[in-house]
Amino acid sequence: MALTEPIHHIGLLVADLEEAIERWSLATGYRFSEVARYQTDFYVDHSDAHPHHHDARISFSKEGPPFIELMEFHGVGTHSAAQGEGIHHLGFMDHPDVEGKKRDLSACGMGCDGMALDEDGKILLWFTKKEDLHGIRLEFVSPVPQPIVMDDGRPAYIDERGFPGLWPPERA
Numbered sequence: 001m002a003l004t005e006p007i008h009h010i011g012l013l014v015a016d017l018e019e020a021i022e023r024w025s026l027a028t029g030y031r032f033s034e035v036a037r038y039q040t041d042f043y044v045d046h047s048d049a050h051p052h053h054h055d056a057r058i059s060f061s062k063e064g065p066p067f068i069e070l071m072e073f074h075g076v077g078t079h080s081a082a083q084g085e086g087i088h089h090l091g092f093m094d095h096p097d098v099e100g101k102k103r104d105l106s107a108c109g110m111g112c113d114g115m116a117l118d119e120d121g122k123i124l125l126w127f128t129k130k131e132d133l134h135g136i137r138l139e140f141v142s143p144v145p146q147p148i149v150m151d152d153g154r155p156a157y158i159d160e161r162g163f164p165g166l167w168p169p170e171r172a
């Protein structure tokens with residue numbers, strides 16, 4: 001039950017992604033990836049319990065962990081402007097059992113608000129409910145390819161595992 005995985009990234013919600021990349025680069029000296037999109041038609045959250053379109057523009061820092069994930073306001077649910085700017089979630093990547101984690105935390109009274117599903121309804125990632133941990137969500141991401149494309153809709157880069165990624169392959 002204990003959470004033993006280290007925090008992989010800190011997700012921030014921002015109003016203007018390009019401006020945020022500039023300011024966070026200046027402030028930290030970190031390099032940020034090209035803008036990409038977490039784009040799916042199978043997202044559910046408090047705004048709509050039916051799978052719906054979700055298209056969050058994002059950028060990750062090269063430096064980490066913990067990495068910094070900048071996400072631009074999107075939609076009317078978990079990523080909306082109504083949520084305000086600032087820390088949105090602590091991210092745990094490649095979680096081996098996102099469904100089990102959801103059940104375990106639910107048994108502790110911690111709910112879910114925000115889930116990306118695959119076409120078969122399996123969880124690709126999920127967020128705990130903001131109100132259940134003092135205004136900050138935890139994000140659990142399954143170790144499978146995620147629906148990431150570049151900002152203009154082109155396919156994302158491919159990482160060393162063959163999954164869509166935000167960084168071009170390193171030159172040998």
Ligand SMILES: [Fe+2]
Nearest residue numbers: 011069091139
């Ligand atoms: Fe995240």
